[in-house]
Amino acid sequence: MGSVGAKEVPVLLSPEGLRIDGRKLDELRPIRIEAGPLHQADGSAFVEWGANKVMAAVYGPREVHPRHLQQNDKAVIQCRYNMAAFSVDERKRPGLDRRSQEISKVIGEAFESVVFAEEFPRTSIDVYIEVLQANAGTRCAGLVAASVALADAGIPMVDLLPAVAVGKVGGAIALDLKKEEDNYGEADLPMALVPQSGRLVLLQMEGHMTEEELSRSLELGVQGCQVIYEKMKAALRDKYSPRPTEGGAA
Amino acid sequence: MLVLPGEEIDSHGLKPGPGTYRVGGKVYASVLGLLSPRPPIVQVVALSGRYIPHPRDVVVGIVTDVQSTFWLLDIGAPRWAPLHMTGTPWKVDIGETDRYLRVGDAVVVEVESLEATGRIGVTMNGERLGKLEGGTIVHISPARVPRVVGRGGSMIETITRHTGAKVAVGQNGRVWVDGTPETIRRVSEVLRMIDEDGQRPGLTERVESYLLATMPTTERGPEEPPRESAHRDVPEDEGLPVPAGDEETETDEGPGEPGSEPP
Numbered sequence: 001m002g003s004v005g006a007k008e009v010p011v012l013l014s015p016e017g018l019r020i021d022g023r024k025l026d027e028l029r030p031i032r033i034e035a036g037p038l039h040q041a042d043g044s045a046f047v048e049w050g051a052n053k054v055m056a057a058v059y060g061p062r063e064v065h066p067r068h069l070q071q072n073d074k075a076v077i078q079c080r081y082n083m084a085a086f087s088v089d090e091r092k093r094p095g096l097d098r099r100s101q102e103i104s105k106v107i108g109e110a111f112e113s114v115v116f117a118e119e120f121p122r123t124s125i126d127v128y129i130e131v132l133q134a135n136a137g138t139r140c141a142g143l144v145a146a147s148v149a150l151a152d153a154g155i156p157m158v159d160l161l162p163a164v165a166v167g168k169v170g171g172a173i174a175l176d177l178k179k180e181e182d183n184y185g186e187a188d189l190p191m192a193l194v195p196q197s198g199r200l201v202l203l204q205m206e207g208h209m210t211e212e213e214l215s216r217s218l219e220l221g222v223q224g225c226q227v228i229y230e231k232m233k234a235a236l237r238d239k240y241s242p243r244p245t246e247g248g249a250a
Numbered sequence: 251m252l253v254l255p256g257e258e259i260d261s262h263g264l265k266p267g268p269g270t271y272r273v274g275g276k277v278y279a280s281v282l283g284l285l286s287p288r289p290p291i292v293q294v295v296a297l298s299g300r301y302i303p304h305p306r307d308v309v310v311g312i313v314t315d316v317q318s319t320f321w322l323l324d325i326g327a328p329r330w331a332p333l334h335m336t337g338t339p340w341k342v343d344i345g346e347t348d349r350y351l352r353v354g355d356a357v358v359v360e361v362e363s364l365e366a367t368g369r370i371g372v373t374m375n376g377e378r379l380g381k382l383e384g385g386t387i388v389h390i391s392p393a394r395v396p397r398v399v400g401r402g403g404s405m406i407e408t409i410t411r412h413t414g415a416k417v418a419v420g421q422n423g424r425v426w427v428d429g430t431p432e433t434i435r436r437v438s439e440v441l442r443m444i445d446e447d448g449q450r451p452g453l454t455e456r457v458e459s460y461l462l463a464t465m466p467t468t469e470r471g472p473e474e475p476p477r478e479s480a481h482r483d484v485p486e487d488e489g490l491p492v493p494a495g496d497e498e499t500e501t502d503e504g505p506g507e508p509g510s511e512p513p
Contacts, residue, residue, distance in 0.1 A: 042300055061300060061328035116280060121368045123328045151255050154299015156269065156280040159256025196256045196278060233254050236282060240252055240297055
């Protein structure tokens with residue numbers, strides 16, 4: 001990536017320290033999470049995160065297809081991250097590409113480290129993530145949606161998995177990059193946190209930053225994850241808490 | 251009390267049971283569910299998820315595969331459950347299994363055995379077990395099955411009394427309903443009500459008032475007692491090879507409007 005060539009680089013950070021959309025450096029985009037919008041799936045969730053819109057569905061534990069992936073001592077987690085053709089300005093060629101394969105893999109592995117897969121030998125837990133509208137940070141939004149969907153599906157796990165990306169824009173470390181910041185910024189560092197243990201189960205980086213900047217980024221990202229964690233829990237509570245009676249019989 | 255995965259549980263010194271795990275002396279929930287201390291253990295009863303089989307559960311299953319000596323049934327559990335030909339009231343010859351049950355047929359079976367491998371053994375030998383003819387299957391959450399049956403079968407009795415439907419409730423959340431199309435529609439709606447807001451109080455009253463309000467006008471007046479409507483009644487099965495008649499056992503979610511939860 002790196003050089004943008006003749007293209008004009010937008011001003012990502014104002015002299016007052018505000019970002020392109022007016023956010024402060026440690027500010028998240030608005031997030032809305034809904035648990036269980038799909039009735040046919042065993043669990044589902046819809047996440048709107050800034051201009052991202054991501055749907056996740058979980059099926060299972062169920063029979064493994066294809067059979068040879070079956071493991072005799074635990075469930076396999078099969079994750080598929082996909083971007084809709086209409087999710088970006090310029091039509092995305094539909095189907096698997098290298099990027100979505102990679103994201104599917106890292107998200108699946110993040111879940112493997114928190115799901116109690118030994119409880120369901122010879123089965124598969126299928127996680128589907130569909131990005132309907134993309135504006136940077138879709139792997140984090142997808143992971144958050146999938147995590148809520150897994151809880152909605154009654155899958156036993158260590159904890160929910162909040163995720164967020166931290167990046168470097170205009171020389172400063174900033175939380176939760178949006179598209180322009182991701183495109184023209186200097187670095188991008190998505191991460192997923194297990195709040196129960198404080199472990200990170202997903203950490204990737206693109207671009208460059210110094211060691212101090214990395215430490216600062218991790219600190220900021222963990223803070224961001226805590227905020228997202230609360231929103232994930234609120235979404236599940238909202239679905240499963242008995243609502244006060246209103247309007248009487250249906 | 252509702253707990254979510256990863257939330258710490260005040261265990262009061264109780265041992266971690268199902269739906270929980272322990273790390274560093276602290277107990278956490280592993281599933282979304284209700285915290286219920288049952289000394290000497292503390293457990294979380296899941297509010298969602300697939301059907302987890304227990305021995306002696308009576309369940310409604312759909313045949314998904316036919317082999318020469320057994321059928322595989324989808325009972326909504328993590329694995330398909332094999333029904334061996336000796337586990338039926340019929341005298342089945344090897345290779346003749348498809349003369350009795352075919353892919354798509356619905357049956358009522360009992361969970362017999364669970365193995366560490368996750369294999370679920372089921373049998374069709376027993377009272378009220380057998381093949382289901384006609385009707386339709388409505389899916390509800392397995393966690394709601396006790397509400398559908400009601401205390402001592404009271405809810406199911408209310409439903410059959412007001413509709414005359416034949417109903418078989420599987421512990422796996424699959425409910426077989428037979429009757430006129432209108433009857434099936436009303437029962438499906440009641441099941442949807444129970445499934446969607448079964449936690450709210452006054453459920454029986456809401457169900458009863460719905461059933462009274464939708465009573466077909468032509469039949470109003472003295473309520474006719476339902477035909478042999480015990481709870482979980484299943485039609486007689488003569489145990490003969492089934493003729494080519496392909497009765498439909500498609501799943502019907504009823505007229506459930508997708509977004510009909512209260513705001």
